[in-house]
Amino acid sequence: MNNYIKDLSDFLFDFTDFLEDKKYISPINKKQISIDYSSNKKKGDLATNFYLIIKRKVINENFNIEKEINDRIKLIEFIDHFSISKNGFINFFLKDEFIFKSLKEIYNKNFLNNINYGEDKKINVEFISANPTGPLHIAHIRGAVFGDVLSSLYVKTGFKVTREYYVNDAGSQIDKLSHSLLKRYLQLFDKKIELEEDEYPGEYIIDIAKKIKNEDGDKWLNFNREETIQYFKNFALKNILLSIKSDLELLNIKFDKFTHETEIEKSKIIDELFTILDNKSLLYNGILEKPKGDDSDWEPREQLLFRSSSLLDNEDRALKKSNGEWTYFANDAAYHLDKCKRNFDGLVNVWGSDHIGYIPRMNSLIRAIKDDENYLKILTCQIVRLIQNKQKIKMSKRSGNFVTLANVYSKVGKDPIRYYMISTKNETAIDFDLDVVVEKNKDNKVFYCQYAYARASSVINKTNELGIKIKNNSNLLAKNNLSVEEIKLIKKLISYPYLLYQSSFFNEPHRLINYLEEISSDFHSIWNKGKDNISFRFIDEKNIENTISKLFWLESFRVVLKDIFSIIDIDAPESM
RNA sequence: GCGCCCGUAGCUCAGUGGAUAGAGCAACCGCCUUCUAAGCGGUAGGUCAAAUGUUCGAAUCAUUUCGGGCGCGCCA
Structure with missing residues (x-):
């Protein structure tokens, strides 16, 4: 590099x-x-x-x-x-000559070729992986954007990235979903039937039920129950997954691969996993200790356990439920074995903070099948609190009253969501103020940075009108045409490749935002100096040499801004 | 009870072993005959939650305490 x-x-x-x-x-x-x-x-x-x-x-x-x-x-x-x-x-x-040589590399976008920190290694980034039991909501947005931007950052720094979504389409939550849907369907025919407390009350399920009614009428009222449930399950999954995908399109997030839990179950890779674990004496039948906290319905039972406590966890973990089904962890473990077998050089998982307790067992699992402690990286995102009218918006999953991604999108649009979700370190909780992020002033950082780009672009447009050409004139770039402030900004611009490397190395996209805001501020500052002092203006038709020097860094500034915008995936407006 | 994350200016956050701790907002005072004032400049604001320790050097590391958040079943 x-x-x-x-x-x-x-x-x-x-x-x-x-x-x-x-x-x-x-x-x-x-x-x-x-x-x-x-x-x-x-x-x-x-x-x-x-x-x-x-x-x-x-x-x-x-x-x-x-x-x-x-x-x-x-x-x-x-x-x-x-x-x-x-x-x-x-x-x-x-050395000045070195500074200008580096600036030319930025100007010519050569620096992009020089960043090969990743050495074309293949990595898999799994993120969101929300249950297909409802539309994406605010809790998923942060992980979605973080995973997507992190992936782009990896690509930028020389990795081959696969973006992957694990669809948990098996297990009891999906059964509850199908039963909820069936009840909603029956309610459409005035059947007196109520949802259980742990079933899904959301409006969107009523919509899906209406869809079935429109297509099939009362066909399912007196049908074989098993087949009915199976049909409702598939119908619900298909529709919800489609809505998740269309929500993701709003943020321009595209996955390379969706892996379904049901596929993993069918593939029998879990048998292979058990052989591996068994050979290392990490499997046994035993009884877990009584859990702390609410243990009212706990009773000791023997079940198949993973000896994770001998690796990185503080207790052993269940792989099989007492009713004979695999636990969520068992399937997820098999899924991770599947990923390990796909010849990636590394795996990255982006999880919500509510899954932090799950990290040690997954790390243990990877340690058991792969002798590389850096193979799996699990990154977590803290929660996002929505603020409107200076009040926190309260959400309740039980009542189905949660703010959906589509809802937030309709209020603020793509760019503010993407920008603010990665502007804070992933392990810090965010307050997302719906009122601020749509403002068009410097309270709103997205706007502030995009405005810097638009302003810089307006100068370039002006030079085009005047017929001033920068190309083939780079030899005119000279320090004595530039102010201390401009040199200072140029030095920041040439540090951009190192910033990319560090952000990628530490898995911290928010570093891009800090840098972006800093150079945008420097630019606005220089711009305004031109009001008092004519030597700070970019265009001086009487002094082409001076003008070229300024335009040269100005164009480089635009290159860097546009590059960061492309990683975050927000617009780079030429005018506003 | 246990694990993880957080505590930095009135507010929202950077900074995670280096030099005098930084931005933005809010407050106050200024700047448009001009390539975009949707912007800029200035003033003020801090025992970096607290204590002890490690070190030439600590907001940063360790230990403890206090506050806030998220978890901790065969759920997903």
Whole structure:
């Protein structure tokens, strides 16, 4: 990967190896060595604590560490000079020619070719995987957007990504769904029959029932019960899955693969899983301990268990229910074996925070079948609280009163949803204010950043009208045509490839948002300086050289903005 | 009872071993003859929940306490 921070880091690591090999210093932990962008008030572009750490480890009294540092840093091609602060930080200054060379790579979009952190490795990202028992609602939106953007980020940094949705179309919840649907159908014929408390009360089920009535009339009133239930189950699943897919289209989320739990059941891969576990003595029949909390209807029963406590979990987990059916975990485990067998180099699962307790058993499972502790990464998203009129919107799953994705979409549209769902670190809860995100002012960050793009574009349009060409004129790019503020922004622009790498490495798309807002703000600031000071205006027809220098970074700014917008998947409006 | 996440400005959040802790909103004071004022500049705002420890250095790591959230059955 072509970026100077990585190069500098390699340089410092090699340097450390050299010092250790020659016994000039006692061994150190390289992880302590950091490279940062210098804070604004300090002089310099990059800073490292290298000297701070090394100087305390010198064991050879004849060794002159300062001289060695001096001699070596001189050889780094992109460093102009450096200084060592009183407290021991080394501050580096980049060469102008290097800064402009890097800017040209941004301008020409070459940096995209240089990012191959992923080395074309194949990874599978499983996200949402909501039960097909109802439409997607607010709790699913965050995981949906996070998984989608994370996938795009992986692709951008050189991975081959499969986006996958696991459809839990087996199990007792689906049975409850079918019974709920049947009851709603019967109610349409004035049958006196009520839903049980744990069945699904949502309006959407009545709609599906009406659909059946429209198609088949009263055909199912006196039909064989088993066949009826089977028909209603399939009908419900088909319709709900379709509605989930159409909801996802609203956010432009597309999956490469839907895997159904029922397919997993049919495939018998679970037998294969059990063989693997059995060979490692991880299967046994036993009785689980009495659970904590509400245990009113608990009684001890012997069942098939997974010895996960010998791996990463704190207790063993059931694979088979007492009625002989597989547990949810058993099928999910088989599904994960299936994923493992599909030649991915890594698996990523995005789960809601309500599944955090499930993580240790899944990690145990993967550990049992794959000898690679980094093979599966489980990332979790905390909840989203909806705010309207400064009040939290209360939701109740039991009453079926939840805010659907389609509902939120109709209020605010795609871009604010996508933007805000990843603007906060995934492990932090979000307050999503429906009133703020549709405002067209700087309270609304999406708008603010898109407006920066539109403003920059308006300048480019103006230059087109005036016939000013940037192409083939890049040799005119020169530092003395640019202000301190512009150089500062240019330095941020050339750090973009490293930002992509870090965001991908840490699985943190929200870093993109922080950066995006920062450079947008810098841009708006420079723009406004042009009102007081004519030298800050982008276009000066009397000074083409000056104009070209400005347009050059302005275009690069647009490249970066557009690139981030494409990862988040929001519009890049040329005018607003 | 146990596990995980969170606690940073009045509010919403960045920063997770480095230099004087940062943005935006809200508050107050300013800036449109101009390539988009849907914007910008300035002022003010902090015992980083608390305590102890580790370290040359802690918002960041460890331990404890207090607050908030999410979980913890053969559910999914």
